[in-house]
Structure formats: structure tokens, C-alpha cells
Amino acid sequence: MDRLLSMTVFAKAVELGSFSAAADVFRMSPQLVGKHVLTLEQHLGIRLLNRTTRRQHLTEIGASYYEKVKVILAEVAAAEGLAAESHARPSGRLRVNAPLTFGIHALMPRLTEYMATYPDVQVEVSLTNRYVDAIEEGADVVFRVGELADSSRIARRLAPYRLILCASPAYLASHPPIISPMDLASHECLGFAYTELRSHWSFDGPDGPVTVPVTGRLMIDSGEALLMAARASMGVMLQPAELLEADIAAGRLVRVLPKYRAPDRPLHLLYAPDRQMTPKLRSFIEFSVAVFGSGKD
Structure with missing residues (x-):
């Protein structure tokens, strides 16, 4: 049997309190729910549930196993959600920070192309020559001219600034x-x-x-x-x-x-390593590399 499916069925049976309730969710018989739980117990060599004709309850080891299974199933769901999101249409608010001259004379004339391609993305641009940690202040991506001093960001090298x-x-x-x-x-x-x-x-x-x-x-x-x-x-x-x-x-x-x-002065596009690679962020990075590259990473 599919072990991940068995874990899912087991967790649902615990949460709903009975095999029959779990069976209704998965549109299978209570006997098949029991078979999934039994398969897990045989694989692990332990009893997960004490069952009588009227009620069931977790064994001590079964309770610990259930907690671990919940974490595993949540991680699987998150991974599947991330994969689905990667194919989703870019949307939402994207915050971009850039130096004034680059922003006005290089970025803005080309930004219309990005926004026309991705009409569901709202772009918020902040232009400043003051050196700040724009990502800490909420920016999703930052264009930076000059040598980089901060190695904690992911940097995509773009074409140098002449x-x-x-x-x-x-x-x-x-x-x-x-x-x-x-x-x-x-x-x-x-x-x-x-x-x-x-x-x-x-x-x-x-x-x-x-x-x-x-x-x-x-x-x-x-x-x-x-x-x-x-x-x-x-x-x-x-x-x-x-x-x-x-x-x-x-x-x-x-x-x-x-x-x-x-x-030439170096030009980079920066973003935080822990920033989720959403469709809007990925699309803007790819756009920037295509338009303002290549700096040969």
C-alpha cells in the first residue's frame, strides 16, 4: 500500500475519532481504513491504536507517531503548494528599490514591458541614492550599483554600468x-x-x-x-x-x-535568500536578467 496514503488515512481517523468517519472523507469502506492502519502497524512493528467495538484511542507510541505524521503531511502539502504556485500566474504587489539615475533612465522605460506582460502584478518602485537595507525595509528586489559589501543576499550580476x-x-x-x-x-x-x-x-x-x-x-x-x-x-x-x-x-x-x-561599475539585482520564490518574484528576476544582463554570474 502507499505509505503516504496510509499515513493520511491514519491521521484522519485519529482526528475524526472513527474509521467510519474517515471512510466517508476518503470514499472508501471502514474495512479499507482499518487495513491502512494495520499496514502501518505491521510496517512499524508497533500498535498505534487500541480498538474496541465502540471506541478507539491512541497508544502512547501511537500518539507520538501521530504528531510526527502531522508534521510530515504538512510538509508534503507545503511542497505541493509551492510546486503549484510556481506554475501560477504572477500576481500581487512587488516592491522594487533602485538608485535614482538607473531607476529613471534605465528601469522605468522598460518597466512598462514587464507590467504589460504580467497585468496582475502591482509594482511599487522606490528610488533613492541613500544606502539602506531596502530588503529589511520591505523591498522584494533591489538594484545595486557598485561593489557589494553584503554577502547575506542572493546577487544576480547584470551588465555593468558605463x-x-x-x-x-x-x-x-x-x-x-x-x-x-x-x-x-x-x-x-x-x-x-x-x-x-x-x-x-x-x-x-x-x-x-x-x-x-x-x-x-x-x-x-x-x-x-x-x-x-x-x-x-x-x-x-x-x-x-x-x-x-x-x-x-x-x-x-x-x-x-x-x-x-x-x-564600468558593477550592477546587481539582490533579493533575500529566505524570500519565497513566488511567481511574481521569479518573473521579475527573469525579466531583469533578460533586459539588463548579462553580467556573467
């Missing part, structure tokens, strides 16, 4: 020429707060990698605000390509040191 060095034509016309990265030390460099970009910029050039200490009177924690400052000829900026390409194409900004490439 940075561009630029300034306005007016700024470049009124300041000494920038021929090499070291010339930046004597310029107003618009610093990005809370990251390494506030104090030093690195490049790969014809002669290899070089890191330059940078200073400036203006430091902001928003790429969009830095863009306004660069347009106003307040200094040189090093920010993501998504933020700058339109201004460069329109001539409002000019690339500086085009032969020197700023190292």
Missing part, C-alpha cells in the same frame, strides 16, 4: 584644457555624494589604468542634479551613459578625454 566624463562647451572654453586625467586635479569636478566618485576618479587609457584625486565645491547625491550643474557650466562630471547621452547628442555637453574609459 560611466562617461563630460562638461559643457562653455565650461571647457573658459578653463585650461584637459589633455590627460591628471589635469582634472585642477578643475571643478562635480562629486557624487556617498560613493567613491566623491573623491577620486579612475580611468583606463593608452598607458594603462590611472586614478586621479578630484575636488570641487559642489557635491550632490543625485545624478539628475549633477546634470543640471554641468549644463550650467559648473564643472566636469562623471556619470552613467543613460543620463548623459541625450545631452551629448544635442551638444549641451561634450565628452572629455574620449581615449580614457572610466571602469
Whole structure:
């Protein structure tokens, strides 16, 4: 006999207090219920139930066995529910956290595709450059730019974040020429707060990698605000390509040191290892890897 079925029948007989009541639930005869219980007893070599013509009650070992069986059946039900859920249509509220510039210029233009594909998912997006443990604060997934310091999260590597060095034509016309990265030390460099970009910029050039200490009177924690400052000829900026390409194409900004490439910054998608892999979470992870990959995990 199927041992799991026998356990299920045994547990139901205990809970309902009789073989006949359990038989009604499973649409089988009371004799077959008794056979399932007997099969378990023979397999275990113990008596689980003391039975008379009027009543039944658990033996001491039978009571302990019943408690274990309840746990096993609950785990089986949970596993089957998880398998069924994995095939279910993604639905419910999905909370996403991302840096401002990436969120506005990369995520938001593509998010409509995800929401059109999964109309039963409601997406709540939080955009901030302040470093917080967004998952602890309730986010399901987090986009993170830069090196990861927290190894307690599951990280999916995405395509790196490309940075561009630029300034306005007016700024470049009124300041000494920038021929090499070291010339930046004597310029107003618009610093990005809370990251390494506030104090030093690195490049790969014809002669290899070089890191330059940078200073400036203006430091902001928003790429969009830095863009306004660069347009106003307040200094040189090093920010993501998504933020700058339109201004460069329109001539409002000019690339500086085009032969020197700023190292790409890592981009990851994070989620908690204990977070249940619901259909909505799985679908968004797969979407993000497809759209913003690949970073070669």
C-alpha cells in the first residue's frame, strides 16, 4: 500500500475519532481504513491504536507517531503548494528599490514591458541614492550599483554600468584644457555624494589604468542634479551613459578625454535568500536578467 496514503488515512481517523468517519472523507469502506492502519502497524512493528467495538484511542507510541505524521503531511502539502504556485500566474504587489539615475533612465522605460506582460502584478518602485537595507525595509528586489559589501543576499550580476566624463562647451572654453586625467586635479569636478566618485576618479587609457584625486565645491547625491550643474557650466562630471547621452547628442555637453574609459561599475539585482520564490518574484528576476544582463554570474 502507499505509505503516504496510509499515513493520511491514519491521521484522519485519529482526528475524526472513527474509521467510519474517515471512510466517508476518503470514499472508501471502514474495512479499507482499518487495513491502512494495520499496514502501518505491521510496517512499524508497533500498535498505534487500541480498538474496541465502540471506541478507539491512541497508544502512547501511537500518539507520538501521530504528531510526527502531522508534521510530515504538512510538509508534503507545503511542497505541493509551492510546486503549484510556481506554475501560477504572477500576481500581487512587488516592491522594487533602485538608485535614482538607473531607476529613471534605465528601469522605468522598460518597466512598462514587464507590467504589460504580467497585468496582475502591482509594482511599487522606490528610488533613492541613500544606502539602506531596502530588503529589511520591505523591498522584494533591489538594484545595486557598485561593489557589494553584503554577502547575506542572493546577487544576480547584470551588465555593468558605463560611466562617461563630460562638461559643457562653455565650461571647457573658459578653463585650461584637459589633455590627460591628471589635469582634472585642477578643475571643478562635480562629486557624487556617498560613493567613491566623491573623491577620486579612475580611468583606463593608452598607458594603462590611472586614478586621479578630484575636488570641487559642489557635491550632490543625485545624478539628475549633477546634470543640471554641468549644463550650467559648473564643472566636469562623471556619470552613467543613460543620463548623459541625450545631452551629448544635442551638444549641451561634450565628452572629455574620449581615449580614457572610466571602469564600468558593477550592477546587481539582490533579493533575500529566505524570500519565497513566488511567481511574481521569479518573473521579475527573469525579466531583469533578460533586459539588463548579462553580467556573467
